[in-house]
Amino acid sequence: MEGCRNSKDYMMDVAGRVFVLGVGIDNVNLGEALKRIQEYVENGTAGLVVTANPEIVMLARKSPDFKAYLDNALMVTADGIGILIGARLLGRPIKQRVTGIDLTTALFEQAAAKKYKFYFVGAKPGVAEAAAENIRKAYPGIEIIGIQHGYFNDDSKIIDDIKIKKPDILLAALGMGKQEKWIEERVKPAGVPVSIGVGGSFDVFSGEAKRAPKWIQDAGIEWLYRLIRQPSRFWRMLQLPKFLGAIILSRLFSGK
Structure with missing residues (x-):
């Protein structure tokens, strides 16, 4: 049975990575995640940081190629509240939910002092530019050295531009x-x-x-806020009960 085929569902490796349905999640809080990113930038390490929710874990179970990206990532944080619940059910609680937007906001706050150079790729034409404009106003001194929308077929010019400008941190939407x-x-x-x-x-x-109000974020029901505002997300949200069902099955068949 797929839900219990991987004994790593219940393991934590020596580096502090908790395995949830075979996907390694780094057991870090926001401060620790920021410190790691600073080290990666200073060391010139090239790699991927993933903020994982249940949907990402479920995709990894279906796609070996996608799972390999997660396995090779520099760091995988617990984005969704479902990851925290799943890890707790498996007996390996994770310190804190570290969402993509919280992580990037914290990086923007540090950007001027740390001299981080950012490159933005993604979203509809004009959206990344508007985001950059708002971020520059909110965080004076931040360096956003490249902006590209996400509607491209040939990325060769984008990659060439990245190589020339040498950003420290690239955000891809x-x-x-x-x-x-x-x-x-x-x-x-x-x-x-x-x-x-x-x-x-x-x-x-x-x-x-708009992001959910802080009290909704703290209550762990940001997913519900998004669903109410965007009913089209309903089919995507079905991954959450599937994820929790897989967690329960995995625990039952492990004898935990």
Whole structure:
């Protein structure tokens, strides 16, 4: 049975990575995640950072190629509340939910002092530009050295521009799966120290979309807020009960 085939569902390796349905999640809080990213930038390490929700874990169970991107990632944080619940049910609690938007916002706050140079790729034409404009106003001194929308077929000019400008951190808003594939196969060889898939974050930073109020985030029901505002997300949200069902089955068949 797929749900219990991987004994790593219950393991934590020596580096502190908790395995949830075979996907390794780094047991870090926001401060620790920021410190790691600083080290990656300083060391010039080229790689992917993933903020994982249940949908990402379920995709990894279906796609060996996608799972390999997660396995090779510099860091995988627990984005969705479902990951925290799943890890707790498996007996390996994770310290904190570290979402993509929280992580990038914290990086923007540090950007001027740390001298991080950012490159934005993704979203509809004009959205990344609007996001960059708002971010520059909110965080004076931040360097956003490249902006490209996500509607491209040939990325050769984008990759050439990345190689020339040498950003420290690249944010890709191309959608789950596509952004991780593009980073791993195209951006990582270009030598960018840290690349993060940020999904719909540019829409939030640009003002195109609104994030849930803080009390909803803290209550762990941000997913419900998104569903109410975007009913079209219903079929995607079905991954959450599937994920929790797989967690329960995996625990039952392990004898835990």
